[in-house]
Amino acid sequence: MEKKRVVVIGGGIAGIQASLDLADRGYEVHIVEKSPSIGGHMAQLDKTFPTNDCSMCILSPKMISCADHANVVLHTYSELESVEGSFPDFKVTIREKARFIDTDRCTACGDCIAKCPVKVPSEFEEGLSKRKAVYLPFPQAVPRKVTIDKKHCRMLTQEKCGVCKKACQAGAVDFEQEDAIIELRASVIVLATGFDLMDAAAMPQYGYGICKDVVTSLQLERLLSASGPSNGHLRRPSDDKEPRNLGFIQCVGSRDSKARNYCSSVCCMYATKESILAREHAPDVEIAIFYMDMRATGKGFQEFVSRARDIYGVRYVRSRPAKIQPANGDSGVLMSYETRGAAGESKTEEFDLIVLCPALTPSTNNTDLAEKLDVELDGEGFFRTPDIAHPVDTTGKGILVCGFASGPIDIPDSVSQASAVAARAAELISGGER
Amino acid sequence: MLRIGVFVCHCGHNIASAVDVDEVVEFARKLPGVVYAGQNLYSCSQEGLGSIKKSIEDNDLNRVVVAACTPRTHEPLFRRACEQAGINKYLFEFVNIREHCSWIHAKEPEAATGKAKKLVAMGVAKASLLEPQEEGESAVIPRAVVIGAGISGLAAAASLLDQGIETHIIESKNCVGGLLREVAVIGPEDIDSRNLINSLEKRLTSSPKAHLHLNSRVKEVKGFVGNFEVTIAKGDEDITVQAGAIIVATGTREFQPAGEYGFDEYPAVITQLELERRLAKSDFAASRMAIINCAGSRQPGREYCSRVCCNASLKNALRILDKNPDAQVTILHRDIMSCGAAAEELYRRASERGVRFVRYGLEKRPQVHAKENGVVLEAFDETLDETIDLDLDLLILATPLVPPEDSVETGKHLKVPRDKYGFFLEAHVKLRPVEFATDGVFVCGSARWPVSARECIWQGQAAAAKASIPISEGKVRIEAITAEVDPDRCAACGNCVLACPYEAIEIVEHLDTMAAKVNEAQCKGCGTCVAACHNDAIQQKGFSSRQLGAMIDALIRTATEGTQ
Numbered sequence A: 001m002e003k004k005r006v007v008v009i010g011g012g013i014a015g016i017q018a019s020l021d022l023a024d025r026g027y028e029v030h031i032v033e034k035s036p037s038i039g040g041h042m043a044q045l046d047k048t049f050p051t052n053d054c055s056m057c058i059l060s061p062k063m064i065s066c067a068d069h070a071n072v073v074l075h076t077y078s079e080l081e082s083v084e085g086s087f088p089d090f091k092v093t094i095r096e097k098a099r100f101i102d103t104d105r106c107t108a109c110g111d112c113i114a115k116c117p118v119k120v121p122s123e124f125e126e127g128l129s130k131r132k133a134v135y136l137p138f139p140q141a142v143p144r145k146v147t148i149d150k151k152h153c154r155m156l157t158q159e160k161c162g163v164c165k166k167a168c169q170a171g172a173v174d175f176e177q178e179d180a181i182i183e184l185r186a187s188v189i190v191l192a193t194g195f196d197l198m199d200a201a202a203m204p205q206y207g208y209g210i211c212k213d214v215v216t217s218l219q220l221e222r223l224l225s226a227s228g229p230s231n232g233h234l235r236r237p238s239d240d241k242e243p244r245n246l247g248f249i250q251c252v253g254s255r256d257s258k259a260r261n262y263c264s265s266v267c268c269m270y271a272t273k274e275s276i277l278a279r280e281h282a283p284d285v286e287i288a289i290f291y292m293d294m295r296a297t298g299k300g301f302q303e304f305v306s307r308a309r310d311i312y313g314v315r316y317v318r319s320r321p322a323k324i325q326p327a328n329g330d331s332g333v334l335m336s337y338e339t340r341g342a343a344g345e346s347k348t349e350e351f352d353l354i355v356l357c358p359a360l361t362p363s364t365n366n367t368d369l370a371e372k373l374d375v376e377l378d379g380e381g382f383f384r385t386p387d388i389a390h391p392v393d394t395t396g397k398g399i400l401v402c403g404f405a406s407g408p409i410d411i412p413d414s415v416s417q418a419s420a421v422a423a424r425a426a427e428l429i430s431g432g433e434r
Numbered sequence B: 001m002l003r004i005g006v007f008v009c010h011c012g013h014n015i016a017s018a019v020d021v022d023e024v025v026e027f028a029r030k031l032p033g034v035v036y037a038g039q040n041l042y043s044c045s046q047e048g049l050g051s052i053k054k055s056i057e058d059n060d061l062n063r064v065v066v067a068a069c070t071p072r073t074h075e076p077l078f079r080r081a082c083e084q085a086g087i088n089k090y091l092f093e094f095v096n097i098r099e100h101c102s103w104i105h106a107k108e109p110e111a112a113t114g115k116a117k118k119l120v121a122m123g124v125a126k127a128s129l130l131e132p133q134e135e136g137e138s139a140v141i142p143r144a145v146v147i148g149a150g151i152s153g154l155a156a157a158a159s160l161l162d163q164g165i166e167t168h169i170i171e172s173k174n175c176v177g178g179l180l181r182e183v184a185v186i187g188p189e190d191i192d193s194r195n196l197i198n199s200l201e202k203r204l205t206s207s208p209k210a211h212l213h214l215n216s217r218v219k220e221v222k223g224f225v226g227n228f229e230v231t232i233a234k235g236d237e238d239i240t241v242q243a244g245a246i247i248v249a250t251g252t253r254e255f256q257p258a259g260e261y262g263f264d265e266y267p268a269v270i271t272q273l274e275l276e277r278r279l280a281k282s283d284f285a286a287s288r289m290a291i292i293n294c295a296g297s298r299q300p301g302r303e304y305c306s307r308v309c310c311n312a313s314l315k316n317a318l319r320i321l322d323k324n325p326d327a328q329v330t331i332l333h334r335d336i337m338s339c340g341a342a343a344e345e346l347y348r349r350a351s352e353r354g355v356r357f358v359r360y361g362l363e364k365r366p367q368v369h370a371k372e373n374g375v376v377l378e379a380f381d382e383t384l385d386e387t388i389d390l391d392l393d394l395l396i397l398a399t400p401l402v403p404p405e406d407s408v409e410t411g412k413h414l415k416v417p418r419d420k421y422g423f424f425l426e427a428h429v430k431l432r433p434v435e436f437a438t439d440g441v442f443v444c445g446s447a448r449w450p451v452s453a454r455e456c457i458w459q460g461q462a463a464a465a466k467a468s469i470p471i472s473e474g475k476v477r478i479e480a481i482t483a484e485v486d487p488d489r490c491a492a493c494g495n496c497v498l499a500c501p502y503e504a505i506e507i508v509e510h511l512d513t514m515a516a517k518v519n520e521a522q523c524k525g526c527g528t529c530v531a532a533c534h535n536d537a538i539q540q541k542g543f544s545s546r547q548l549g550a551m552i553d554a555l556i557r558t559a560t561e562g563t564q
């Protein structure tokens, strides 16, 4: 009997877990991931709350399992082109974007990368370091194949250079390569497109892009990571010195009627995690977290916050900072905020480094996907799941959703939702209640 | 002839920042039996695994030692690489030089490197004595058991049935639905719980493969993944069901806050579940109300946040206002936990509709005083920095969800652990949220942690997915690292039978006498019996006395050589 097929769009932890469960359940799974590697945001994290397991250590075996699994086919650097038909027979067209690399030949030896003269900010390192125009996004990337970024490659933009082609002994560089179009039929489609970080520069009062020493939480994850741009040493961008104190600002654009109404759900906990890690990396750094409500509702979360407060000396301040501006000179930041209570007063504190926790927003492609698949988005741009009895069903029959694509959610909940997707796909394919 | 390959991992900077990898590689190269020693930036990356496989082939290796991180997450990966390169995966030995060396001794690179060398020497010594092992296979009974028919158990059962899997549902009460039967309206989306329960129940009753056992409890559970035997006590009758997988969905109950906020003293002080019951009736009448959140939680002794109460309070405040627009409702809280989009919207709506929010702290808790037909609540409002008095008809305590009284027993029957609060403890908090460490047993819903109805349902489905995998495959692999009895040395004393936490050993006839015998499918390879045996008659495959002895010898040798 021919295996039933499922197409999973998005290869973050949610898409990966859904794919592995579906593949173990006997279905042929095609993962469509728009970036050059699967892994999603979890690959960028240093540790994960509340147990502080090393993120990549628990993720990379799953990434490799996707590459190894007989029932999983990876389409990375790919996007959904179009969908026709309906459940249980979707006709899916996938565009595999040209990497300008013959992936059968590429061994990711790095010779091309060493020679490439073009440097651009690394997406994986959140702009804290540079990558080349031909690059491997991170060492554990799956698949382990380099990609030439056609926006920045000199050969592809100006028709001069080509040193990578000369450097590659495997003869894998192919500037003539074109996008490949793949058509397949699938019974079920899964949306696992995750989140984007809201652009913190859109809220100038928080000083991002104005003060060098204001970074985002995801940048701090990279700064804390032993494999990150500072080898895990806590440094502030302006002068590369270890900060003496550090302030986290919660709800930057979340729970804010002028930006995003909703709560991003994971920031209180990851700020607590990053505080603990920062203290472990730099024991003298003093840390304050400025928040509205400390939301710690998952298993072990309250204890985690208590540990940060009582053992790591993290100061939790209930306040929404009003303004962040440069301190004297190039380094450091001045932050003004109101204290609570009847005797509320305006205060200004100086910080060596400020970390913003920006709203986590739906993936920008959701609108396009919703249109192609004829499913509804909710008011915020997440895929709508109206039926509580079928919590991973979108408004389109046979089109399921898991992870942050369905709304703000942490890793454990993304994982259980991903498994729920596998069950739901099996229910639908087995002809159960529709 | 031994041909051992040793691969030392940098783990980026995780290991290499403290352990001198070059030095460990050089050291390993000289160990007896080692014909190849190399290093990888990330052994677990596709490149690292590829290079291990290539070295196995190029150097004709027949034993592999990887010195890297923890077998907990990475052993399957390296075992698989060995298998793909054509050697038995039990000829692989894992040495942890990250958790045991570079992380714990991050500030002492020399000590970390020295210890890494010792551990590698021990690993190589053991690898020299490793033997190939064959994994068994065991058939899976295509049937599942779900314990508990609350919303989580119903969702799990409905999913299994819709996947075509025969399912027995065991419910101790005389009806399905659990806690939600008393919560008429499910927030934040205001869903009619009766309809939801009915729709799920219908998926059960319409299936010929469903067997619902009401007024029933689990009496005994025997067996192992694929092959469980569950005895159900149903009235005076015992029913035995054979099943391939078991899902625990035994849920929770509402904490009864004896002694708190005048709960036993004043009739006007009730819990939120009682409020739910009263709101479901048409004659609900009260106009001045306050809800105290975190009554009995987030305090010493019960430190956790019960996740569902804030949203339930917001929902109920709005329901009260729907019934009586002139009602005055105050919510006393410490943080409002309205995570996500729909819940935050609920919070906003409650504020807009005039619900008063008062933030209290543990230092100055609200006090309850007597009053005719109600109570007076004296509270310190942290935001306003002042004490307020509220004249109330009704004071509602939002208390946490706590595990059912008999969850200890359920845990014992299934041999699954519980956390310090009594909730069931999953295999891995991050990546295996609905699995137990015991294969074939799964958990969902508020039995694991207080969660909303929506989360209960998807977790039920998730547990069903996990249970359906072995059932649809029809067979499970049985780990080869098990204990093995030498019947000739065995005195049949039975110590091992008592010691084994998995009931995997029995005394059977052997030739003309008696001897212990290990059921390999049930054995978890924990080694407890090996330690319990006085006669050295039990060995654990992959951890034999000889192998462990060789490791100790290697350690002593390396340590003494190091001091000379």
Ligand SMILES: Cc1cc2nc3c(=O)[nH]c(=O)nc-3n(C[C@H](O)[C@H](O)[C@H](O)COP(=O)(O)OP(=O)(O)OC[C@H]3O[C@@H](n4cnc5c(N)ncnc54)[C@H](O)[C@@H]3O)c2cc1C
Pocket (backbone or CB within 6 Å): A009, A010, A011, A012, A013, A014, A015, A032, A033, A034, A035, A038, A039, A040, A041, A042, A045, A047, A048, A049, A050, A078, A079, A080, A192, A193, A194, A195, A196, A217, A218, A221, A266, A270, A273, A360, A363, A365, A366, A369, A402, A403, A404, A405, A409, A410, A411, A412, A414
């Ligand atoms: C700074 C920070 C720290 C965090 N720390 C923790 C923590 O410690 N513990 C925890 O539990 N959670 C943490 N989180 C939350 C966690 O990152 C998310 O819960 C998790 O990543 C969600 O997984 P996902 O797969 O749904 O989404 P993502 O990780 O965002 O993955 C989505 C994937 O889909 C791809 N994609 C998107 N659109 C398309 C498209 N149209 N076509 C094809 N592919 C597409 C993306 O490229 C990406 O690979 C943290 C978040 C942040 C921002």
Ligand SMILES: Cc1cc2nc3c(=O)[nH]c(=O)nc-3n(C[C@H](O)[C@H](O)[C@H](O)COP(=O)(O)OP(=O)(O)OC[C@H]3O[C@@H](n4cnc5c(N)ncnc54)[C@H](O)[C@@H]3O)c2cc1C
Pocket (backbone or CB within 6 Å): B147, B148, B149, B150, B151, B152, B153, B170, B171, B172, B173, B176, B177, B178, B179, B180, B183, B185, B186, B187, B188, B216, B217, B218, B249, B250, B251, B252, B253, B254, B272, B273, B276, B308, B311, B312, B315, B401, B404, B406, B410, B444, B445, B446, B447, B450, B451, B452, B453, B454, B456
């Ligand atoms: C006051 C209150 C208001 C709430 N409001 C909301 C809300 O608005 N929105 C929302 O999403 N959630 C709400 N919740 C939470 C939600 O009701 C629960 O999380 C959910 O109902 C739990 O479902 P469950 O199936 O996991 O557990 P339960 O409902 O507890 O079901 C467990 C079932 O297992 C049975 N059982 C237990 N032990 C055994 C055993 N050993 N053998 C056999 N059977 C056994 C029990 O009899 C029960 O039927 C509220 C909770 C409370 C207390």
Ligand code: SF4
Pocket (backbone or CB within 6 Å): A056, A057, B009, B010, B011, B012, B014, B015, B041, B042, B043, B044, B045, B068, B069, B070, B074, B098
């Ligand atoms: S194998 Fe382990 S130690 Fe090596 S890179 Fe991978 S996670 Fe790190």
